[in-house]
Each structure stands twice: as structure tokens, then as C-alpha cells.
Amino acid sequence: MSYRDTLDFLLYDWLHAERLNERQRFADHSRETFDAVLDTCERIAREKYAPANRTVDVEEPHFDGEKVILPRATHEAHAAFVESGMMAAAQDYDIGGMQLPYTVQAAANSFFAMASVSIGSNMLTSGNANLLMVHGTEMQKQVFALNEFSGRWAGTMCLSEPQAGSSLSDVATRAVPDGEDFENDPLGPRYRLKGNKMWISAGDHELTENIVHIVLAKIPDAEGKLIPGVKGISLFIVPKKMVDTEGNLTGVRNDVALAGLNHKLGWRGTTNTLLNFGEGKYPVDGKAGAVGYLVGKPGQGLACMFHMMNEARIGVGTAAVMLGMAGYHASLDYAKNRPQGRPVGPAGKDATRPQVRIIEHADVRRMLLAQKAYCEGALALQLYCARLVDEQKTGTPEAADDARLLLEVLTPIAKSWPSEWCLEANSLAIQIHGGYGYTRDFPVEQYWRDNRLNMIHEGTHGIQAADLLGRKVLMEGGKGLQLLGARVQETIGRAAARPELAGFADALGRAFGRVTSAIQAAWSTGNPAEALVNAVPYMQAFGHMVLAWMWLDVADKAIEKDNGATSVSTTGRLGAATYFYRYELPKIGAWLNVVESREPVCADLPEDAF
Structure with a gap:
């Protein structure tokens, strides 16, 4: 298929x-x-x-x-x-x-x-432009967003800094008003930025005539001090090259300098950069400082940036899915064509018989089925989230708000689950190729290298887990989790009426109940340090429950479509669903045991004992 x-x-x-x-x-x-x-x-x-x-x-x-x-x-x-x-x-x-x-x-x-x-x-360019269409002024939309949508200019997001990494509270890039008349620039209040940004994907290249950087920085208070924490963060448009109000390049280079290229394990085709803002290499109007235009209101930069970050997180999840899918199809093709070994029969192996293709070996089939279950299930999740975006934008007010809350709960899973388990699919693809998989003669090693980034960028696994258990399942009185529960129960109700799915429906119901009750156990002491010490195992369990829901819903639809005549494609989907329920879903018990008991060993072990 x-x-x-x-x-x-x-x-x-x-x-x-x-x-x-x-x-x-x-x-x-x-x-x-x-x-x-x-x-x-x-x-x-x-x-x-x-x-x-x-x-x-x-x-x-x-x-x-x-x-x-x-x-x-x-x-x-x-x-x-x-x-x-x-x-x-x-x-x-x-x-x-x-x-x-x-x-x-x-x-x-x-x-x-x-x-x-x-x-x-060009995920970052479209995400950058989409952010400006929501939070930018009309002039910013016309000059920057529309030129990005046309492909004339590219876009980035500049959050991390060398000394801060993912800790945005510690952002040290400064933005000061550019002159007394700074608020009256037609492109937005005009500031001068100084600081350094790290890990900027597509931060410099010649693919487009300009690059629009979206930059987090802090505006000093009246005493020249930076406000601690994230509340002092503002958001700025910092173009690589200066432009006028008609979107024309002025011929002046902005004070943004490439400080270096990062050489990566994978994603080598995308530049990844360290950028220096305002070091004076390209002074504008005779002054050091990168010119930036404020987006939104001062101090609300992170709220604006999350519009782009959430879109990027789903995009990262999709990238992880598709790398896993590429490896799956490559290893499936290899397994169908590679002769090696002989099957074990009642009397053992018969060396006089011809070799068989490796897809005839049970363990190779296990690895292929695992990849299929991970990748096709994760693809369903990504498309489901995309469908929620359409519902949020074009549905009735009630449906749109429900979609918003469901996306809040599912976004950490849509980013993190594929980046872990579709990476595992890539590892299995290498294993199926054997020694050849570890060479550059076949593409599967590159797929693994490329996919290893996805657990890191746009918020590491740990960050996503803390967001899920510490905020998303609790927000608005747990309404998002309740909405998810209602949809899971609706699937369970339909699937329970089908003999081939009834056992899976029962297992999903128990899994959802366990995942829900674990929240109460984790937070029973009210101590965030205790609740979140095992946030990653919680996210793993939650993600497996969500993927089990995806597979049950997909399997139910496949059976409905066949209308009594089981097609090869439905047989494959039921096989993948069976694999997930028999091999994967039982894992959530081990993960949730440490969540519910608030197992402290990871936090309490003395540093010198490592």
C-alpha cells in the first residue's frame, strides 16, 4: 500500500x-x-x-x-x-x-x-507570516507577511540564546527606543536591538532577497534594567535588509551578522546559525544596533510568539512522522527483496531449501508492523490536529472553542510522540537493513540522523511533558481533557459494537481512566516539584493512549468502509491496530506507576552518586 x-x-x-x-x-x-x-x-x-x-x-x-x-x-x-x-x-x-x-x-x-x-x-516562513497576520499592524502585514507568503522573503524565529537555551526567562537581548520619535515609524515602533541568538534555522542564506527575523528581546525599564522572567519579553521584526513602506529594499544592510554555522548530525540541508544583533558590523544611519519594529504591545512578546511556536510544534511532529514513514517504506521495500536465511519449520531449518526474503521472518515482520503502527497512527494524529485548526477558524463559535482547547491538550503530544516513536521506527528500519542500514549506501541512516533533532527543537521532550502535566491537562478547570474524554468515549461506543474491536474499546477505556486518575495522584501533594518529576513518563503514557484512540477510530472507519468485505488495506490497518493494543498500550502501566507514586529517585539522587 x-x-x-x-x-x-x-x-x-x-x-x-x-x-x-x-x-x-x-x-x-x-x-x-x-x-x-x-x-x-x-x-x-x-x-x-x-x-x-x-x-x-x-x-x-x-x-x-x-x-x-x-x-x-x-x-x-x-x-x-x-x-x-x-x-x-x-x-x-x-x-x-x-x-x-x-x-x-x-x-x-x-x-x-x-x-x-x-x-x-518553509515551515518557519509561513509560521512567521501567520503570526504577523494575527498580531502585526496593517503595515507590517502588507510589507512583511505578504512578501513572505509570496516567497520573495523568508522568515525565522529567534528565541534561544547561547547562555539561556530554552530558558526564555533568561533572554538578555535588549531593545531600546531608536530616537525620541521612535513610536511614529510607519513600520511600527522602532527600536535598536543588541544581543545574540543561537540555533536559528535558516538564519542566513541566499534563497530569497531578504530574511525577516522575529526576535524576542527585553525593553529595559526606566533605570536601564531588564525585567526578570518572561513578563518583560517583547517581540520585534528585524529584517536582514532594510525596507521601505512599499516593501522595497533600501540598499542598506541591517545590523544583523552571521557569527557562525552549526554543523549538525542531521537536517544538514538547512542552515543553522548563531546571529549577532547590533554588534556594529553593519551600522544603520551610522549607529550600531539592529533596527527592529515592535509587534504587539511591550511585554507581550511571548504570548505573540506562541502563535508561531504552536504551529511550529505541530510542523515538527509532522516532519518526524514523515521521516519515520520514509524509513518504513524503504525498509519494507528492502525486506520484500532481500533474500536471507530459511524459515524454521517443525523439524527446524532445512539448509537445502532456497533462501527466503527476509519479510518472511517473523521478527522482521514485527519490526515492520511496529513502524506501520507508529507512523500511520502518528500521521492520523497530525491530520486530526490540522482538522482542528480548520474547525477553530471556520466552525461555529462553540465548535471553534472546543477545537482550541483540544489543540491545547494535543499539541504537546503531536510534537513529542512522533519525535520519539517515529525515531524508533527509523531505528527499526536500520535494523531491518542489517549492516547495510548502518552505511550510507542506503537512505535509512540519514532518516534516523535527521529525525533525532525532532525530540529537541521547538521545545524539548522535557519541556513538552512539563507543559502537558503542569498546564494543559489542568487549564480552564480541565475542560480540554474533558473534551478529549468525550471524543474518546464516542469512539469507544462505536467500536464496542464491533466484535473485532470490542476488546480494544475496553482496553482504551481503561487506559483513559488510568491516564486521568494519574493526574490527581501526581498532584495530590500540591507540590509542583513532586508532581512534575515524572512528567516525561506521564507524557509517554498519555501519548500512547491518544495513539490507541487514533488507531481504534481509524480501524472502525476502515471496517465501515469495507461494508463486510475486508480489503487488504483494512487487513493492514487492523493488523497495525492489533499490534499497538497488544505490544504498545500495555506499556502505560509501567510509566504511570512512577507518576502515581511520585517516584523521587531521579530528583533525589545526590549529584556525586551519578
Whole structure:
């Protein structure tokens, strides 16, 4: 079964994406237009991205002293993506968009992630522009966001700093008003920024004529001191090159300098940079300090930035899924064609018989089935979250608010679960290839290297776990968790009526109950340090419960579609669901045992005992 077959089933048979055209915003669309978009993206990914995946891995970006050099293949792939119009696919017609549902855009972009994740689908540029469309002024939207959507300019997000890492409370980049008339600049209140930003993906390159940096910085108080914590953080647009109110380059370079390129384990086709803001290398108007334009109100930068961060987290999850999926299909093809060994029969092995393909060995099938369960289940979760985005934007007020809360609860899972378990799928893909998998003769080692980043960027595993157990399941009186529970119970009710799924429905009900009660046990002392010491095991259990729900709902829909005649594709989906319920879901007991008991060993072991 091809990836496209899987995608079409989830998009149309399971999520009924074509019904979205019943809404006014999508009224011009149909299944035919959606398919045309998918066809176009699949073709570009196949022709421009996939052939370059190894090239961009071995020909790393380098700095020649003036500019960052990328392989010609990267420029060609980026140009093809821009020409497709996918950068603004979900935007309004009047700004050059297609008004596609985000669900369809996410599905279409998955082809690029699968073909070459480090060339990618320009996730940060679209996220940057989307943030400005919500929080920027009309002028900022016209000058910066629209030029990003057109592909003329690129965008970044600049949060981390060398001394602070993920601890945004410790951001030290400063922003001071640029002159007495700073508030009257037509592009927004004008500041001068000084500081350093680290781990900036696509922070410098020549793919576009300009790069729009979205930067977190602190505005000093009247005494020149920075406000401690995150409340003092503001958000700024800092273009690499200065522009006028018509979006024209002025010929002046902003005071943003490339301090170095990070050389990475994977994602080598994407530049990753250390940027210096305001060091005086490129003075503007004779003064040091990078010119930045305030977005939103002072002190509310982190709230604005979360609009982009949450979008990026789902994008990271999708990248992890597609890398896992690429490895799965590569190892499946290998297993079907690699002869090795002989099966064990009642009398043992018969060395006189011909070798069999390794897919005939039970353990290889176990590894393939694990990959299928991880990757196709995680793909369902990513598309489900994308469908919630459409509901939030175009549903009734009540449905939109429910979708918002469900996304709050599911976003840590959509980011973290694929980045852990689709990475494991990549490891299994290497194992199936044996020694060959550990060489560069086959692509699976690169898929693993690329995927290892996804547990780290856009919020590490530990950060996502603390967010889930410390905030998301508790917010608004636990309403998001209650909404999730209602949807899980609705699936259980349908599946329980099917003999082949009744046992799974019962297991999911017990798993949801255990995951819910563990919250109360973790927080029973009211001490956050005790509650959150085992936040990662909690997130692992919660994620497995969510994926079990996805598989039960998908399996129920597959049986319904077949209407009594079990197809090969449904047999595969039921096999993956069975694997997940028999091999994976029981793991949550071990994880939740330490959560419920608030096991303290990790926190209490003396440092010198390590």
C-alpha cells in the first residue's frame, strides 16, 4: 500500500476533508481541487526534493566570508515550492492565497517532508507570516507577511540564546527606543536591538532577497534594567535588509551578522546559525544596533510568539512522522527483496531449501508492523490536529472553542510522540537493513540522523511533558481533557459494537481512566516539584493512549468502509491496530506507576552518586 493510498484514506474516508467545501470559505473547492494540489506537491517532491536529499546532506552549507552557499539543488527545490503557491495555500484570495483548508495544506506539505525534510516546506516562513497576520499592524502585514507568503522573503524565529537555551526567562537581548520619535515609524515602533541568538534555522542564506527575523528581546525599564522572567519579553521584526513602506529594499544592510554555522548530525540541508544583533558590523544611519519594529504591545512578546511556536510544534511532529514513514517504506521495500536465511519449520531449518526474503521472518515482520503502527497512527494524529485548526477558524463559535482547547491538550503530544516513536521506527528500519542500514549506501541512516533533532527543537521532550502535566491537562478547570474524554468515549461506543474491536474499546477505556486518575495522584501533594518529576513518563503514557484512540477510530472507519468485505488495506490497518493494543498500550502501566507514586529517585539522587 503506497503512502498516497494511506493519505487519501485518512484525509477523505476518515476525516471527510471534502465536506469542508460546504463552508463558505472553502466553497470554491472540491475533492478534485484538493487532489490536484496533492498531485502537484507529490510531483514536485518526487522530481525536485527526493533526488536532492542525499546531495544536501553531504554538501553542507558553508560561509564564504560574504554569503552562505547552498547547493544548486536547494535553490531549484525552493523555487519550485514557491511557484506552486503552497506558501500561502491557506491564505485569503486577496493576498494571493488559495483559501485551502489547513488540513489539505498539511497533507500536501507532507510530501516535501518525506522527500527531503531539510529542504522542507518553509515551515518557519509561513509560521512567521501567520503570526504577523494575527498580531502585526496593517503595515507590517502588507510589507512583511505578504512578501513572505509570496516567497520573495523568508522568515525565522529567534528565541534561544547561547547562555539561556530554552530558558526564555533568561533572554538578555535588549531593545531600546531608536530616537525620541521612535513610536511614529510607519513600520511600527522602532527600536535598536543588541544581543545574540543561537540555533536559528535558516538564519542566513541566499534563497530569497531578504530574511525577516522575529526576535524576542527585553525593553529595559526606566533605570536601564531588564525585567526578570518572561513578563518583560517583547517581540520585534528585524529584517536582514532594510525596507521601505512599499516593501522595497533600501540598499542598506541591517545590523544583523552571521557569527557562525552549526554543523549538525542531521537536517544538514538547512542552515543553522548563531546571529549577532547590533554588534556594529553593519551600522544603520551610522549607529550600531539592529533596527527592529515592535509587534504587539511591550511585554507581550511571548504570548505573540506562541502563535508561531504552536504551529511550529505541530510542523515538527509532522516532519518526524514523515521521516519515520520514509524509513518504513524503504525498509519494507528492502525486506520484500532481500533474500536471507530459511524459515524454521517443525523439524527446524532445512539448509537445502532456497533462501527466503527476509519479510518472511517473523521478527522482521514485527519490526515492520511496529513502524506501520507508529507512523500511520502518528500521521492520523497530525491530520486530526490540522482538522482542528480548520474547525477553530471556520466552525461555529462553540465548535471553534472546543477545537482550541483540544489543540491545547494535543499539541504537546503531536510534537513529542512522533519525535520519539517515529525515531524508533527509523531505528527499526536500520535494523531491518542489517549492516547495510548502518552505511550510507542506503537512505535509512540519514532518516534516523535527521529525525533525532525532532525530540529537541521547538521545545524539548522535557519541556513538552512539563507543559502537558503542569498546564494543559489542568487549564480552564480541565475542560480540554474533558473534551478529549468525550471524543474518546464516542469512539469507544462505536467500536464496542464491533466484535473485532470490542476488546480494544475496553482496553482504551481503561487506559483513559488510568491516564486521568494519574493526574490527581501526581498532584495530590500540591507540590509542583513532586508532581512534575515524572512528567516525561506521564507524557509517554498519555501519548500512547491518544495513539490507541487514533488507531481504534481509524480501524472502525476502515471496517465501515469495507461494508463486510475486508480489503487488504483494512487487513493492514487492523493488523497495525492489533499490534499497538497488544505490544504498545500495555506499556502505560509501567510509566504511570512512577507518576502515581511520585517516584523521587531521579530528583533525589545526590549529584556525586551519578
